[in-house]
Amino acid sequence: MSTAILNPAPLAPAGILHRLRDYVLPIGAISVIFVMLIPLPAMALDLLLTLSMAASIIVFLSSIQIRRAVELSVFPTLLLLLTLFRLALNIASSRRILLHGSEGTGAARKVIEAFGQFVVGGNYIVGFVLFLALVAIQFLVVSHGAVRTAEVTARFTLDALPGKQMAIDADMNAGLIDEAEARRRRQSIAREAEFYGAMDGAARFNQRDSMATILITAINIIAGLLIGTLQQGVELGEAARTYTVLTVGDGLVTLVPSLLVSVAGGITLTRANSAGMLGTEIRQQLFARPATLYIASAVCAAMCLIPGLPGFTFLLVAAVLFLLGRRIAASPEPALISEISSNEKKKQDQAPSADLAGLLRLEELSLEIGFQLIPLVDEKQGGMLLNRVRALRRHLSAEMGFLVPPVHISDNLRLRPREYLVSLRGIEIARWQLEGTQMLAVSGDPQRRPLPGKETREPAFGVPAVWIASAIEEQAIAAGYSVVDSVTVITTHLGELIRRHAHELLGRAESKRLMDTLNDSHPKLLEELVPKLLTLGEVERVLEQLLRERVSIRDLGAILEALLEVAAVNKGLVALVEAARQALGRRLIAPLLDQDGQLPVLLLDPAIEEDILASFAPEGSQRFLPTNSVPTIPLVRRLADSLKHLIGASNSSALPVLLCPSPARYHVKRWLDPVMPRLAVVAAAEIPAEIRLKPAGTIR
Template sequence: MEQVLNTMKELGRNGLGAPVLLVLMLAMVVVPLPPLGLDMLFTFNISLSLIVLMVTIYAMRPLDFGIFPTVLLIATLMRLALNIASTRVVLLEGHTGTDAAGKVIEAFGEFVIGGNYAVGLVVFAILVIINFVVVTKGAGRVSEVSARFTLDAMPGKQMAIDADLNAGLISQDEARNKREEITAEADFYGSMDGASKFVRGDAIAGILILFINILGGLGIGMLQHDMAFADAMRNYTLLTIGDGLVAQIPSLVLSTATAIIVTRVNSSQNMSSQVLSQLFENPASLGVTSAVIGLLGLIPGMPNFAFLTLAAIGGAATWWLSQRRRQPVAEEAPPEEPETPPEARDLSWDDVAPVDIIGLEVGYRLIPLVDRNQGGQLMDRIKGVRKKLSQELGFLIQPVHIRDNLDLGPSAYRITLNGVPVGEGDIQPERELAINPGQVYGSVPGTATTEPAFGLEAVWIDPDQHDNAQTLGYTVVDASTVVATHLSSLLQQHASELLGHEEVQQLLDTLARTSPKLVEDLVPNTLPLGTVVKVLQNLLEERIPIRDMRSIAETLAEHAGRTQDAGNLTASVRVALGRSIVQHINGLQHELPVIALDPSLEQILLQSLQGTQEGGAGFEPGLAEHLHQALANRTQQQEMNGQPAVLLVAPPVRNWLARLFRHSIPGLHVLAYDEVPDNKQIKVVATVGQAPAGLQQQAAPA
């Protein structure tokens, strides 16, 4: 047996398995087979169908047996080739007796149906009806619907993967694997839809082959071999029915396997475990059933023994399941210990708890989300957020300290930075959040809410509405993802507050491994560490990553001899990082669309800045409101056109305008002229700030 398996594996490695199998099928059609060969092949056919059925039962999910459509097609073709080979032997040798086509066909013709061809016809008809009308038709319909819904749900699933990737919950490799799995799932159900048609056609072919063999056998037996009608009818009918049963039973088994695999739901359990865990999870259902069966068994005239025996077995099983459910509760109860008063001791600095740099407080209903022992995934999601932000921003994000807070609502959470709350929300841990990304094709039943990270419209839905919501265009995420995405958004907004002296010193130590002379000349010989920290915080405040620490350090070392002001040094670093800044805004596009200030307004701002000492400009409030409204409208228009909103101004006024509109117009990027790389072509799409003459006169300096 081991030698046979090794030979089959060697054929598979050399790519010869499928060609050899097809050649054998053609040989069965063309070359007459002896009865012993038919016995071996029919036995192999039955064994193959049983193996396929067992694999579908023990598979955790349909994709674990992704080759099933191909196996189903090959098994169907082999069964049809066997039908042709057996038909040849039945018609050629049927006049010699019921063992002419081998022992397997004879056994099914004699033993299974008792040698009565009338009974055989009835049994065969029932098998065909069950296979064709019930199993095959139902499996084909399920395959068709599953394929359709899987294809419709693909865009929503792809968007969910992109959302998890953008939130840092999964890596690029994990996202690629998930996309491949979605594609494989769609291909599988599409193939199953087609393969079920082969099974349906095989059932029809079985009916036709039966009538052809019976009529052909009667004609050959009576005309060529001078047999009596009764003898010919008996021999050929029993052989034909035996042949049909040998083919239809494996066909019914494969049809059943098809129906099982297309109705399976992805799970971490095989089918047997799922049946036991779900069918008998609640002992009450089994208890009520046993009581009803027991009452029926007490009625006179009913089969009392069978009913009462089954009721007793069901009652015993109900009692055993009830005891099993109570057992973990008793084991989990902690032993009571006598309370001992704590030892009196003096206070120390250990009693002064430092504030958490990043904190997450949760209500008591959300504790299972952060408990890995209860299947909570929030800890892993937060770790993914920290990893993604650390790679994007250029420094290590501090750990998130999670604790429960009884002052919060049961399903509420709060995010704190340096002990100060910066965001909070309320989630439903047992449900999923369907987020409207901007365009959906219907509504889903649930509780309307607002997504906490970006303020999008959303609906809390039951998990069984997951696929339906994705089909309608919603992005569906679980409760842990909602909290992790909210945390990621807040950490990006407050990244400058997370960077301190220790983090900057770590960055400099890392840079010193490759550029030791640069770091030695920069800190503390040229600049104090505090100034470097302030420059990096300014960059993060304007959403500029500090990954290119070498360029930042070289720029600081170059300009530190002329100024020690952190604002001026930040402007110089921005110029050095101009290519990275513009690429982050506009990608690799050769042309950069920009919004320009009216020359007269820009001149007013320059003159106003020259007359102040603290880097701030002062001009008439009406003109400021007019400028803000114009920039807000233009930013919205650029975003609707799918283009970035970039305000290009003179270097002296860039920092002041960026701080002025940073929070009021979040989508606006403010760049200085010298921050745009030389290889970028500038296209002015709008000019703003053309205020009425009266306002300009009031704003002009005295």
């Protein structure tokens, strides 16, 4: 037996650090509390003060190098932690100074002593003035400005959020971006809003930190004098010098990191989104114009003439500015202006590949328009087509039960000026031409009073229509016509085309998405059906056939429950489709009812039924007649002729449906689709018991 499992190899130090890295921050945050409560050795205090200074420098430099504020999204939390860390060190150093200050300025070790002696020259009055000056700079200028900037930026960002969301939705509905890109943009603006909202509150931590530093410094000086003179027996002058130098040094050690973090916060909040770093943009924008440098050089040279000013210094600066201006003027694209980072070069190198990849992409649905129809799309000119297409997509998605892909709208100069073209995956499926700014009057009744205008046929349903001038719109409505504008014509036509080709829009990915959504509410149903009884492809074919027959798949749970019952016995497509239709009976029949709530039906003569049942193979074989040979079959031709005659003679407000036996329904629908695609063919088993039938004729 191998002992490798019983005696695992010890982890290398790098492996241990890798495992412990996620615990560093929680342990550090807890340690801050102990720093406040437990007296620290002088060496440990020096180490922690050095870490505080280093962390502040890192944050400051990071704020300069970012391109967008959200690249430093941890800044609000980091600001709180660093503020807490500095205050804890302030308390620890105060304890050290008050307890051991009588031992001299070396009682607080090197860092505080260095700031108290070297930085302020050992003069505690100078040190105190310098300390107050830094406090004024931070509290009155940097921190106050950062707080105000955070408030304004957060408010403006939140106010602009709805507009940005609507812009993303408009681009997605217009087909300019896909769903993944829209999701990425929404996450980006949500992250930006959360960041500025958090900074609105976090900026106040640093502002109050300055006040706490002043208060702690005053307490340390007063308490140090009392402890030194009353408890330690130190002379008043010596106590004042020692405790003031140490306290001012402690205040400066705390205040400098605080000032760095405050400036970093101000830089982060005022950073506009850009492609380059701050230093690059400053060079590009300040030193891009030679005339500016020439004028600045002349002003500096003129100041040499003022008595008392250091002439050599101003002349030196003037010469440098003049030479820099000459260099920029001599080079049309100097390095200061045309500097491009390596990341930008990579993007430029990859751009041709990205463009080629875009050429290979096929849009699911696209609408191309002639140049005179562009105002219908331009919202600035009052165009409503984008909004109507967006509303149409929402309506059809709810109606058919799956997410209709976005419609990509573009202009096409190869089309006639007022012509539009609809394509499915790059293949044209329909085109039509509008007539100027006229309205389309539609009427399915050939006996209606004729109107002056150009006669045509409405593109969606093929019913007679007339192009009329807008001046006679009210006259047409009074005569019983339905009058629509150009935008309505396009959206109605587009909606009918999407319904007609819905089964082609439902792919494997969309079917999988529907299953995943249903799995949240019906996990057991999916577990028993897919893939135990049916594959995803078999379920997809059933859904496609339902959409082909204009049956909504919105009630996917009922469809899959019906498939679960039948698939254990018969996995044939016909059996599965018929079971799904019967489960959707009420939803299927409801759109076919007339105004009285009755179902107008066309019945089959018994002799016709026998001929139909004898013309196809048993259900299990799933053998169908070829579509291109259907019109040549006498039986189908006879059915179609009888149906057209009876439907034309029907006075029902709703289109009659063909009622036929359940075993034959699927095949009859397949046969009649090429000649009468909008005819609904239903079986008796699909009609709910409470629905009243209204016979509209019998096919003999």
